[in-house]
Amino acid sequence: MKKTIFIFALAMIFAPQFQLMAQSKWETRTGKVTFKSKTPIEEFSSTNHQAASILKVDGDKKTLAFQVIMRSFKFEKALMEEHFNEKYVHSEKYPSAKFVGEIEKNVNFSKPGIYKGINIKGNLSLHGVTKPLTILADIEVKENREIKGISTFAIIPEDYNITVPKLVSEKISKNIFVTVDVVYKPSK
Amino acid sequence: MKRTALILLFILIVAVSFGLYQYSRPASTVINVQPEWSLSASELKKQLSNDPSLESKFSNKAISIEGKISSFETAENTTTLLIDSSVRCEFLKDFRLPKELGHVKITGLFAGYDELFEEVLLVKCKIENRRSE
Numbered sequence: 001m002k003k004t005i006f007i008f009a010l011a012m013i014f015a016p017q018f019q020l021m022a023q024s025k026w027e028t029r030t031g032k033v034t035f036k037s038k039t040p041i042e043e044f045s046s047t048n049h050q051a052a053s054i055l056k057v058d059g060d061k062k063t064l065a066f067q068v069i070m071r072s073f074k075f076e077k078a079l080m081e082e083h084f085n086e087k088y089v090h091s092e093k094y095p096s097a098k099f100v101g102e103i104e105k106n107v108n109f110s111k112p113g114i115y116k117g118i119n120i121k122g123n124l125s126l127h128g129v130t131k132p133l134t135i136l137a138d139i140e141v142k143e144n145r146e147i148k149g150i151s152t153f154a155i156i157p158e159d160y161n162i163t164v165p166k167l168v169s170e171k172i173s174k175n176i177f178v179t180v181d182v183v184y185k186p187s188k
Numbered sequence: 189m190k191r192t193a194l195i196l197l198f199i200l201i202v203a204v205s206f207g208l209y210q211y212s213r214p215a216s217t218v219i220n221v222q223p224e225w226s227l228s229a230s231e232l233k234k235q236l237s238n239d240p241s242l243e244s245k246f247s248n249k250a251i252s253i254e255g256k257i258s259s260f261e262t263a264e265n266t267t268t269l270l271i272d273s274s275v276r277c278e279f280l281k282d283f284r285l286p287k288e289l290g291h292v293k294i295t296g297l298f299a300g301y302d303e304l305f306e307e308v309l310l311v312k313c314k315i316e317n318r319r320s321e
Contacts, residue, residue, distance in 0.1 A: 030261050049266040052304045069300035072311050078213040092247040095300035
């Protein structure tokens with residue numbers, strides 16, 4: 001009987017540690033994604049506050065998954081919103097953009113710290129086209145175990161078969177700058 | 189002759205103002221159309237997880253859902269309510285969180301299905317009514 005209690009007590013002490021070592025997960029449903037187009041003639045941007053993302057740490061493997069629903073981008077003008085959804089990204093046919101990537105450098109997510117210029121290598125799926133994409137991100141592991149990540153990168157709409165009509169091509173830049181700004185909470 | 193010119197001028201003014209109005213019309217922040225479907229939050233999720241092709245069918249359509257608020261999150265100019273752990277509803281700007289987080293009926297525009305969390309996303313939402321349990 002004493003032995004059973006002893007084993008039980010040991011298990012109680014070590015169980016939480018084992019759980020931490022095995023796999024950790026962080027998530028957010030309200031990541032912010034902004035894209036910007038800038039030409040001498042016109043400048044515009046659009047923001048989305050509904051980017052879903054999960055960050056998983058499994059031993060040395062650190063993977064990131066993102067899903068951004070195109071219809072949740074917000075625009076100032078109704079016409080811009082219509083054109084974006086119906087003429088450019090075709091939201092009805094391709095409702096989401098997805099990114100799955102791996103964090104290449106050694107980032108210790110279990111203790112507070114700041115990491116600059118971390119490589120994240122993965123694939124971006126947008127408008128029915130999947131292409132490899134490597135982005136640079138700044139990562140901050142906070143005291144309260146939250147993780148803040150920010151990254152800006154450029155994409156070329158043509159690469160994803162998004163065609164810009166000649167008539168407006170001077171108003172839309174060749175490179176679209178995308179900024180991703182997320183705060184992950186530990187997953188329950 | 190003068191009359192024809194006047195009529196033409198009038199038509200031109202109307203056309204230009206309509207064009208300008210169309211061009212500068214602000215995007216809506218709250219849904220202003222009648223819902224085409226009305227169902228429970230969990231039923232909507234179930235339908236989408238069973239048949240992914242519904243995502244195109246529902247795209248940008250107004251849908252009313254009912255259920256209990258599971259959680260909420262606020263950020264600048266936006267609040268997100270999660271209903272019955274199955275539908276996420278985004279409210280823009282002047283949204284005030286209900287005092288009691290009970291049963292709600294919400295109308296919003298269907299945006300898509302989030303495969304990561306297995307949740308439906310509605311945008312430009314408004315609360316239709318509130319009834320305590």
